[in-house]
Amino acid sequence: MRRTKDLGKWIIATAAGSLVLAAACTPSSDDDEGESGGGELVWAIGGAEAQPGGVHERIAQLWSEENPDTPIRIEVLPDEADLQREQQVHVLQSGSDEFDVLGMDVIWTGEYAGNGWLESLEDVRDQIEPEVLEGAFGSAESGGELWAAPYNTNASFLYYRTDLVDQPPETWQELCDIATQVGGQEDIGGLIGQGSKYEGFVVNWLEYYWSAGGELYNDDQSEVEFDTETATQATEFMQEAMESGCYAPGFNTATEEEARNAFQTGKTVFMRNWPYCYQLIKDEGVPEVANNFDIAPLPTFTGDGTISALGGFNNAVSAHSSNKDAAKEFVVWASTTPEVQRMLATQASVPPVMTSVYDELKSDPEMALLAQILPESKPRPAVPEWNTLSDTMQDEFFPAYNGDGDPADAAEAVREEFDASVED
């Protein structure tokens, strides 16, 4: 009697134990596919357009149709750039050949190249350089060497309400005057941008800094040209804008989506944001905004020209890939094939990098404005220490523009960090 009870318990225990073991030892099915020799390339890219049905997916299918020996499939990464980077770094650090092509944000080139994770593309430079925009090409270089093929780019617009503003302003001071005046009349906010404490804030700050004539490094990032006076001027401008009401309420907690929400529900007069908002405002904005807004280049402090921070994605070949030749062909193809670049522009409002596509599509208002501002867009420096520099700028300038620190001291501290980055 007791024997059978014990036996029953043993059977259950053994069964449970073997189930656990079986689950733990099952190899994950992904590991075996796409490995060396199979000919299939893996493209690690994230964002909305990498999902099934997105434009990157269609481009991958196009390549696979034209190259049945070396098809490519997308490994979908998360939406947020920081999380995409984490996933890619995780794989690259371990030396795995899991990813062949990397969809990299433009600011990671320096870091990835510095860590030896990328295959140099110097031998295909001549195929890419003449076809693509200069700014985008610059973001794929680090230390003078080419590490990636530009894929798509991004520059920012000034969105404004045409029913409240006749002429888009050409200087920041003009913008603030209009913002406070019109905002006060209509009881809405002035300018909304990205002022929350993250990389997007550094982008906004850089646009003020660059438009005041400031520089960060020389051409090959060997010398620091960060100017503390210009930096102080930019930060003080932001501080005044916060206090005077030029910045809409919620500026200092807004990322791209919060800014878009505020503008498209009619709560602000101006918005600084990326081109992706254009179509979304038309589709989702309240009628009085959707029918009464337009885009313009960002103003500067002097009124001459314009400036914008360069965003976008570059495709790079992993140094650990077991299929480097095919991967190289793919990245060059994606950069320099008119059909592919046109797909980005027309199907997804993603700014392409091929100059010829801009000429073709100049009747589209977004493409026309992009053609105007992209030559004036500046990339963030492609140094391996960019994350540290960006983090320091956030730590110093964010409290300063919120009235919680001295702009001049903040500029000094950032200058020190830049100096440290060229020391070795």
Add this chain to the structure above:
Amino acid sequence: MAGTQATADTGALRAGPGRSRGVSETALGRLFVTPAILLMAAVALFPVIYAFVVSLRAYTGRQYEGFAGLDNYTEALQDDEFWASLEFTFVFTVTSVAAEFAIGLGFALLMNQAFRGRGVTRAAILVPWVIPTVIAAQMWFFMFNVNPGSVNALLGLGDFNWLGEAGWVKAVIIFADVWKTAPFVALLLLAGLQTIPTDIYESARVDGANALQRFWHITLPLLRPAILVALLFRTVEALRVYDLPQVMTGGAFETESLSMVVQQYVVLTPDPGLGSALSTITFVIILGVGVIFVSLLGRELTIGRTGR
């Protein structure tokens, strides 16, 4: 007891009460527990020890540069960011645990009463606890943020920038944490309340004690083990808080917690030596707090060795 022992061990087993010669029951118990302890040591202790080893090395970015001794620790302890995050983490822990305890105790006393709709009330009180923290944090962000301004609309506050003002943003984070975890404290305290026999209250009532006296002299002392367990759990977890401030503010306005600083040096601006040093320091702090609580609990929680 000993008569039902399986005789798989060596040594003659004398039929009779008490111990058998050979392997005693205590030793046998230790033997059976050893594999589990070894496994837990491997899984739990190894990362801690490895982190300590890594913290003794110098790195530039991700490149290993050589042995660094305690340099990483001096660097960490001189870092302003570390001290600021320590201050915020302590303030957060003390404030939120105190508030959670007070509110949780109130809920527990309420749930312990018998009234109509008690089941529904209990379920409703538990809802915040079951929502994943990240989702709750995102939800509170949307509600408190000026755009779209749900809280402002509800309270008629116009454009009050909850998340953009230095003092208020901390209050908002603490509020979100208390909202989420007070139910957990309530659960633990409710379990403790239900172990208190009702006849004690009866005799106290007969003796003329009012509600407040009954609460102070009967409930609280008898609830002591449950209170200490709840405080231990919540304090240790609050010291490790990461997702709530990360999602709601990204660390702005000095709301960066210890874990956020560690994560930054491990992932965003990688320096494995410094990150591991910060991680080890965090571990030591939390271990210290945990040990204090456990010693306060004393013998209250250990099950009687000889069945007393």
